[in-house]
Amino acid sequence: MKYFSILLLAISLYSCKEDKKEIKEEPKSINGTSDQKTQSDSVSLNVTQPAEVKNETLEDDGQDEVMLEKDILFNGKLKRIFELKDFEKVFGKADSTKLMSETQPCTYIFEDTGDGKNDKYLYKNESCFENTEQKVGVNEFWFLNGNYILYKGIKIDGSSTIDDIKKIFPNSVKNISELDSPGRGKVQLIRLREDKENISDGHINIYFKNNRVQSIHWWFPC
DSSP states (O other): OHHHHHHHHHHHHHHHHHHHHHHHHHHHHHHHHHHHHHHHHHHHHHHHHHHHHHHHHOOTTSOOOBOOGGGEEETTTBOSEEETHHHHHHHOSOSEEEEHHHHOOSOOTTTTSSOOTTOEEEEETTEEEEEETTEEEEEEEEOOTTOEEEETTEEEETTOBHHHHHTTOHHHHHTOEEEEETTTEEEEEEEEESOTTOOOSOEEEEEEETTEEEEEEEEOOO
16 A cells, blocks of 8 residues: 555656646747747848838839928038028028019919018029028029038039939939020939929929039929
């Protein structure tokens, strides 16, 4: 009887040991599944992320690309609309000015602001700015005397070539046109859209002279 009790005790201890072993092995299976899922998620992200970046920068439908104002910094400091006090800080004193009432443009940046009586153009190094009260907006910007823009952190200046711009706006460069422009001579031109939904009737022109970026102009129909 004593021997039988010892035998039962041994069997019971062995059974408990096996149960504990099985319990220990179970988390390994969960971790394995989790690891596999993590690896799978990582692969999925690596595959889909470039496609998302591509959609943000390229137009697969062949349309000209979009250039948003918010993505541009003039001379690395100013948005397209900025304070008058910052004009001289960044560009220096205006070479000349002209009241808009003298030219009577059919449309301009601040046409819905104030009465417009004292609105004027500011000219600096061929660039044209529009001014109303304490606000200034860029109408046309020439890449002269060190002028440049940062577009999404990419510097574009007077040394930038058509091939350089093609890396950013391939469709627009593919659709490049050539024209004889008063005061410019023979130039090449690409157009960029102002928004993805094509709400704006206007567009952005980038001019090239001798294969180099010359100026950028916001064009809007009358």
